[in-house]
Amino acid sequence: MNIIKHLESTRSEYIESFRKFLRQPSVSAKGVGIRECARLLKDIMDEWGIDAEVLPTDGNPVVYATVESKKSEKTLLVYSHYDVQPPEPLEEWISQPFEAKTVEGKIIARGAADAKGNILAFLKAVESYLKTEGEPPVNVKFLFEGEEEIGSPHLPSFVESHRDMLSADGVVCWDGGLHPSGRPSISLGVKGMLYVELRCRGARTDLHSSQAPIIVNPAWRVVWALNTIKPPGGRIAVKGWYDDVRSPTEEELKLLSEIPFEEEILKKELGVEEFLDGVKGLEALKRLVYEPTANIAGISSGYTGVGSKTVLPCEAMAKIDFRLVVDQDPYRLLKLLRKHLDERGFKDVEIVELGTLLPSRTPPSAPIAQATMKASEKVYGAKPVVYPNSAGSGPDFVFTKILGLHSVWTGCSPPLAKAHAPNEFNTVEHMVKGVLYAAEIMENFRGL
Amino acid sequence: MNIIKHLESTRSEYIESFRKFLRQPSVSAKGVGIRECARLLKDIMDEWGIDAEVLPTDGNPVVYATVESKKSEKTLLVYSHYDVQPPEPLEEWISQPFEAKTVEGKIIARGAADAKGNILAFLKAVESYLKTEGEPPVNVKFLFEGEEEIGSPHLPSFVESHRDMLSADGVVCWDGGLHPSGRPSISLGVKGMLYVELRCRGARTDLHSSQAPIIVNPAWRVVWALNTIKPPGGRIAVKGWYDDVRSPTEEELKLLSEIPFEEEILKKELGVEEFLDGVKGLEALKRLVYEPTANIAGISSGYTGVGSKTVLPCEAMAKIDFRLVVDQDPYRLLKLLRKHLDERGFKDVEIVELGTLLPSRTPPSAPIAQATMKASEKVYGAKPVVYPNSAGSGPDFVFTKILGLHSVWTGCSPPLAKAHAPNEFNTVEHMVKGVLYAAEIMENFRGL
Numbered sequence: 051m052n053i054i055k056h057l058e059s060t061r062s063e064y065i066e067s068f069r070k071f072l073r074q075p076s077v078s079a080k081g082v083g084i085r086e087c088a089r090l091l092k093d094i095m096d097e098w099g100i101d102a103e104v105l106p107t108d109g110n111p112v113v114y115a116t117v118e119s120k121k122s123e124k125t126l127l128v129y130s131h132y133d134v135q136p137p138e139p140l141e142e143w144i145s146q147p148f149e150a151k152t153v154e155g156k157i158i159a160r161g162a163a164d165a166k167g168n169i170l171a172f173l174k175a176v177e178s179y180l181k182t183e184g185e186p187p188v189n190v191k192f193l194f195e196g197e198e199e200i201g202s203p204h205l206p207s208f209v210e211s212h213r214d215m216l217s218a219d220g221v222v223c224w225d226g227g228l229h230p231s232g233r234p235s236i237s238l239g240v241k242g243m244l245y246v247e248l249r250c251r252g253a254r255t256d257l258h259s260s261q262a263p264i265i266v267n268p269a270w271r272v273v274w275a276l277n278t279i280k281p282p283g284g285r286i287a288v289k290g291w292y293d294d295v296r297s298p299t300e301e302e303l304k305l306l307s308e309i310p311f312e313e314e315i316l317k318k319e320l321g322v323e324e325f326l327d328g329v330k331g332l333e334a335l336k337r338l339v340y341e342p343t344a345n346i347a348g349i350s351s352g353y354t355g356v357g358s359k360t361v362l363p364c365e366a367m368a369k370i371d372f373r374l375v376v377d378q379d380p381y382r383l384l385k386l387l388r389k390h391l392d393e394r395g396f397k398d399v400e401i402v403e404l405g406t407l408l409p410s411r412t413p414p415s416a417p418i419a420q421a422t423m424k425a426s427e428k429v430y431g432a433k434p435v436v437y438p439n440s441a442g443s444g445p446d447f448v449f450t451k452i453l454g455l456h457s458v459w460t461g462c463s464p465p466l467a468k469a470h471a472p473n474e475f476n477t478v479e480h481m482v483k484g485v486l487y488a489a490e491i492m493e494n495f496r497g498l
Numbered sequence: 499m500n501i502i503k504h505l506e507s508t509r510s511e512y513i514e515s516f517r518k519f520l521r522q523p524s525v526s527a528k529g530v531g532i533r534e535c536a537r538l539l540k541d542i543m544d545e546w547g548i549d550a551e552v553l554p555t556d557g558n559p560v561v562y563a564t565v566e567s568k569k570s571e572k573t574l575l576v577y578s579h580y581d582v583q584p585p586e587p588l589e590e591w592i593s594q595p596f597e598a599k600t601v602e603g604k605i606i607a608r609g610a611a612d613a614k615g616n617i618l619a620f621l622k623a624v625e626s627y628l629k630t631e632g633e634p635p636v637n638v639k640f641l642f643e644g645e646e647e648i649g650s651p652h653l654p655s656f657v658e659s660h661r662d663m664l665s666a667d668g669v670v671c672w673d674g675g676l677h678p679s680g681r682p683s684i685s686l687g688v689k690g691m692l693y694v695e696l697r698c699r700g701a702r703t704d705l706h707s708s709q710a711p712i713i714v715n716p717a718w719r720v721v722w723a724l725n726t727i728k729p730p731g732g733r734i735a736v737k738g739w740y741d742d743v744r745s746p747t748e749e750e751l752k753l754l755s756e757i758p759f760e761e762e763i764l765k766k767e768l769g770v771e772e773f774l775d776g777v778k779g780l781e782a783l784k785r786l787v788y789e790p791t792a793n794i795a796g797i798s799s800g801y802t803g804v805g806s807k808t809v810l811p812c813e814a815m816a817k818i819d820f821r822l823v824v825d826q827d828p829y830r831l832l833k834l835l836r837k838h839l840d841e842r843g844f845k846d847v848e849i850v851e852l853g854t855l856l857p858s859r860t861p862p863s864a865p866i867a868q869a870t871m872k873a874s875e876k877v878y879g880a881k882p883v884v885y886p887n888s889a890g891s892g893p894d895f896v897f898t899k900i901l902g903l904h905s906v907w908t909g910c911s912p913p914l915a916k917a918h919a920p921n922e923f924n925t926v927e928h929m930v931k932g933v934l935y936a937a938e939i940m941e942n943f944r945g946l
Contacts, residue, residue, distance in 0.1 A: 321702025
């Protein structure tokens, strides 16, 4: 294979470009270094023969490029993100988070795995084809956004208004890594999300709690409202919430049963003796993949310091993230939630919508899914770990629902690469394997 | 009356001593100036002919004195406190909180009303008798503590171990002031208190909320536990909680119906349109005086900043203050609460006891109650506003239950004197009236 030779001969330049990319902070949560990073990414792409543009959105810019191929009429859309999580807590890093220092064979940096390593691996695969064969196996479009770590708030409108530019035959969401077993991980979709804040107000100010017999306590109101939304037992009690939840297909259940799920290791890592309701094995996995959730992400009211203070709070707040499974619709559910609270006497509890994402799913038989699975076996010598959808959420619906394409989530980061945590890392070995994985995905996609 | 003449001739020295007392900070919450203030109080008492001692407790010292009288075999125990609330927020004071400056006829200082003004008024009354008649109308014992503003944690053990020293025929808890109507306010008791913190833990650390289908969320556990303790409707659902609650007597109900309750002004001040459950008038007042409460004073879990963060919290906490009415017992109720949570499957919810106070009540017919009511009419020319007990709590049980005495709560601070708030004040007029009120209480108590 020509590209392996090319890759070997340009290995050190490749890793140097990677370090340069890592040394440019791009923290979307704080608006730090975003535009500089988009510009740097464009420069690297241009240098590698991939003509890129920095395009505006209503938020942070996207970096976009097309690479044409005469080998195929097929077009692969590759999505990823150049923004990174905040590096805090800084004191836990063994080297500076934007220094990209190599420590014991690991390149340590915020973004090393999530997703700057991924981005440069796919770009390097295309560059290798350009240098050795003149063109990649398929037409490729790159779409790198700068807001993934803050929930992709402007991606849907950007994709809506650039449908033609983004037309393709399949999508690789290239933002992930290897399963702890060392096998690639492929998710055929994501959960959706409805994120709300419940708010309630009482008196003008916090009062002495001797007033409790006659003055409303908004903390009780929020507690009672929450309890009606999800009573003990854990099933969401909002009428109609489960209407659109469909059962897993035989094919999906088969995929599920093939996922290695090391529950004892997981329990130990998380510090719990049992999973919720004592579920085990496949049952626990099924919940992770198929269960809609109502999670209290935060709750606050009154005095929360040490010791006792007899205060009757004047306001209370709870944040809930509802994860949604196919085919739940966050906008419909938001209306059902309002109706639910109204009918139970909680008109005083305000619902503030803080975020929505549609759930999304691609069938395992989709060409891009098959192409990725085959590439995994070829490059890593092992079947991938395939999830019908991930337990987490993401902007997958912009590809499946807005563009109407099939999409998979995969990537080449090392197992347990500490994405979002201190000492995030990548290795040269994984970067190189990633280039081959990307190349093989393109090769396979051409033939499917 | 001799003492009026004496009071007029020593008026400026009296107010100077008061200012000196105010200028000595004594913030028990921060441990600032406590010992210096106890010493200063003793010095003032000594100077006025009232031999005082500074006695140790397991916390801040008490200042104690006895003044004997040949006129009567009766002994009146006068309780108050020399510690004050923290002065914060400092920027809202129109003069320095420990400067004791006179602004538009008001002496502005932290403690001016609560309770340094009260203390000096009663001392001045006794001093006036000593100077004019050689002795007060009854034997007097003074007990001034230095921890009232932090919940009197060491007063019960001090009183337990000084029963003989504190023997008396009645108690005036001299720590209060005039009703907004200008009439003295007398409370014949207080509510008790059980202050607890509910705590629950889940995983080792906060997790990504995609784990919600299989990992326990302690915020839900605490919400569900709270809901079982007090479901919507507001009645406490812990079995046996109301067992010892007794109905108001005819006498008490009569007192209640005589209390001026300006509910529209109160609602406006608190910024609420309605009282809880739409109660009005006497019904609202009855609740304030007779209803046990379960108040969420604070609740906290997970991410509570702005915007959305999908976190599965690893811990949750709620603070509840339960106010208790006669004859509820906080220790018995604590056990009932534990049993309640255990029986409902909340063994994982820890209960941390943060404070207990027994409820306490003195009958209106008690001699000290009658003496105080009569003194009010004589000095202020108006019937006092008499509460069967206050809606708040205090260490009254050390007198009624440990010493077995009758006790009333009253005082001479101006109406709306801003105790616990910025610009707390007193006036010379109220200080002088207070001396006469104290004198008249002693006179009346001798005859009853």
